[in-house]
Amino acid sequence: MSPRTIFLSKLIGLYCLIFAFSMLLHKEFTVLVITALAQNSPVMFVVAVFTLFAGLAMVLAHNLWRGGALTIVVTLIGWLTLLKAVLILFVPPNVDSRFLLAPLHSDGLYYVRLALTFLLGLYLTYSGFTASPKNRPGAS
DSSP, X not given: OOHHHHHHHHXXXXXXXXXXXXXXXXXXXXXXXXXXXXXXXXXXXXXXHHHHHHHHHHHHHOOOOXXXXXXXXXXXXXXXXXXXXXXXXXXXXXXXXXXXXXXXXXXXXXXXXXXXXHHHHHHHHHHHHHOOOOOOTTOO
């Protein structure tokens, strides 16, 4: 397994786990902050710029579609991050905020999103910390 895949798996996995626990402990605050964020176009533009940077970095550094499930999941997350940034930049703000806010205001969808974030984080973190890097000739 590529050291880059392992690193990104740990990074994204731990991010997802921490965010999922925050969502679990602070539901009202999470909904309040994301609602305020989605309704503030200048702040969403800044979020889109940083998300674009992260998505481009992941796609350029890890565009691998072979090598097992973990490799493909990490690559897919990079592409989805890039797509999310492009959508935030080019979709009109009123459409963007409705799309972002709908899952948060439904209790069922909020907890589905929380569970998916937690499970993704668990998979990536476990896989990243248990994977062994591929030894390359001449690498130290």
